[in-house]
Amino acid sequence: MTTGGTGQPSDDGLRRVTASDEQLLAYEVGGPAEPDPADGPPVVFLHGTVANRFAFRKVRPWFDERRRVVFTVLRGHGDGEDRTLPADYGLATTEVADLLTVLDAEGLARVDLFAHSTGGSIAVALAARHPDRVRRMVLVEPTLLPLLPLVDPAMADRVAADIAALLAAADSGDHPRALRHLLDFIGGTTWHASDANHARVFEQLSPLAELTGPHASALAGLDVSEADVRGLAAPALLFYGQESAYFELTLAAMLARLRPDLEQIHVEGAGHNSHLERPDVVGPPAAAFLVGA
Numbered sequence: 239m240t241t242g243g244t245g246q247p248s249d250d251g252l253r254r255v256t257a258s259d260e261q262l263l264a265y266e267v268g269g270p271a272e273p274d275p276a277d278g279p280p281v282v283f284l285h286g287t288v289a290n291r292f293a294f295r296k297v298r299p300w301f302d303e304r305r306r307v308v309f310t311v312l313r314g315h316g317d318g319e320d321r322t323l324p325a326d327y328g329l330a331t332t333e334v335a336d337l338l339t340v341l342d343a344e345g346l347a348r349v350d351l352f353a354h355s356t357g358g359s360i361a362v363a364l365a366a367r368h369p370d371r372v373r374r375m376v377l378v379e380p381t382l383l384p385l386l387p388l389v390d391p392a393m394a395d396r397v398a399a400d401i402a403a404l405l406a407a408a409d410s411g412d413h414p415r416a417l418r419h420l421l422d423f424i425g426g427t428t429w430h431a432s433d434a435n436h437a438r439v440f441e442q443l444s445p446l447a448e449l450t451g452p453h454a455s456a457l458a459g460l461d462v463s464e465a466d467v468r469g470l471a472a473p474a475l476l477f478y479g480q481e482s483a484y485f486e487l488t489l490a491a492m493l494a495r496l497r498p499d500l501e502q503i504h505v506e507g508a509g510h511n512s513h514l515e516r517p518d519v520v521g522p523p524a525a526a527f528l529v530g531a
Contacts, residue, residue: 252311255343257336259324264316265340266291268298269306278529279373280306281350282341284357286381287453288420288446290315293354296517300525301352308349310340312356314449323452329356330363330461337364341371350528351472354378354513355424356453359460366466375474376524378513379486381457382493386485388464389492397485401458408451414440417447420454426482426509467496474500475527477520479508486510501527 252264269280281301285293291309301307313336314321324332337360341349350373353361358380365372386394404419421429421439429436474497478490490502505512505519513520 250317252316253343255339257339261313261336263313263336263340264311264319266309266311267306267344268309269302270304273304273306277304279349280308280344280346281352281528282308282310282337282346284310284337284351284353284360285312285315286355286357287312287457288315288417288443288449289354293511293514294352297352297513297521297524300521301528305528308340308344308346310337312336315446321446321448323449327452327456328459328461329359329456330367333360333456334364334367338368338371347371348373350530351375351377352524352528353380355381355510356457358382359457359462362462362466362470363460365470365472366462369471372472374528374530375472376477376528377474378477378520379479379482379489379510380476382460382462382467382489383457383485384460384462385464385467385489385492385496389495390488393485393488398458401454404454405451408448408454413447413450414444416450416454417443420450424483424510426479426484426486428481428509464496467493470497473527473530475524476500476502477512477524478502478504479510479512479515480504480506481508482510482512 252266254262254264257263283294285291291311313323348371351361358377359382361375361377362380362382365375383397386397400423404416407415407419478486494502503523505516508515
């Protein structure tokens with residue numbers, strides 16, 4: 239098993255580096271051996287809760303030929319990994335520190351980010367706390383729940399109730415029920431309109447079910463403020479699915495008010511995973527934006 243960023247990938251194609259608490263962090267490195275610096279710095283992809291690096295497989299072709307790419311794996315989300323998270327687990331603490339560990343292992347002083355959902359929350363936290371490390375960001379529905387009370391207290395209360403139900407299931411040890419709560423919580427109108435594929439999705443994600451409680455708690459307690467968003471130095475492009483979770487477009491409106499300079503693309507017919515559902519709409523403008531100037 240290779241640790242650090244200078245060795246060759248192990249048999250599963252992943253590199254691994256040791257975090258400050260001795261946890262092994264896995265990630266994949268791809269792209270050309272000698273990318274043109276004019277195309278921009280490496281692009282680091284951050285996936286969401288109960289997902290993995292393959293969540294970006296449909297947009298990857300727009301980056302792989304010209305850019306160095308790094309696909310991180312959130313703690314506990316790798317195959318066969320221990321799902322136990324630290325007692326003080328947090329997105330702006332644990333996950334930002336883990337991301338910095340990976341960047342440092344690969345010698346990446348400054349990067350672009352392509353982040354989805356929980357990964358988007360981590361990206362915003364990283365950019366707010368370490369602006370020198372982030373050049374540009376593509377954010378697909380960053381889950382910035384602490385901003386909701388600023389724009390819609392009633393919706394914030396509804397979100398809090400949904401998360402409380404999820405956490406009650408997780409605390410009781412009923413992780414499958416917690417996962418179902420999560421899927422219903424983030425599922426948009428298409429998800430709730432038909433249950434034709436629910437069993438298949440649940441079966442695919444069930445190995446990660448015990449992570450839903452800690453992640454929901456971390457999202458609810460995310461330390462990202464209005465001031466952090468206003469102060470973000472890195473240019474960002476945001477994507478939202480028009481058929482996404484009930485709170486996402488409210489968050490989009492909040493971000494548009496705080497940062498009218500940041501472009502938003504609302505993807506028709508897509509839910510929470512527009513990069514998977516409509517890669518043809520997300521991939522080209524995302525790649526063009528991350529070339530930047």
